Amino acid sequence: MTPVLLAIACLTAVTLGYGLLCAVSPFGDCRRCRGFGYRLTTDRRGRTRPGRLCRRCRGDRKRIRFGRHLYNIAARLHRDGTR
Template sequence: MTPALLAIACLIAITLGYGGLCAVSPLGTCRKCRGFGFAMTTDRKGRLKRGKHCRRCDGHGKCIRLGRWLYNRAVRIHHAGTR
């Protein structure tokens, strides 16, 4: 097996794996708040306390994955174009 074919097979496997992940679990943890739903801050003594509400995930701790967002957009465009 040539290195080019091996690289193409690896890319196809990674793509199908990510597509399957997006199909099974369309929501992933928010990268900004790390799934907490709020930012962690420290007080003057250095102790952790709850910070501001996360605007990216609206406090849920979950965001839609990029692959699922692209899939939803493609379905929406296809649906609008075939009416």
């Protein structure tokens, strides 16, 4: 195989894998709070305690994946265009 065909095959595999991931699990953990729902703080003794709610996810602990967001936009555009 030529390197170009190998690169195209690898990119296709990665794209299909990410598409499958977005279809099976459309939501991932929040990147800022790492899925805890709040920001971890430490007290005076150095123990970790729950702090305020995460501003990005507002305590929901999940975020929508980028690929699923693009799919939702495309599906909405198709649905509105074919009415």
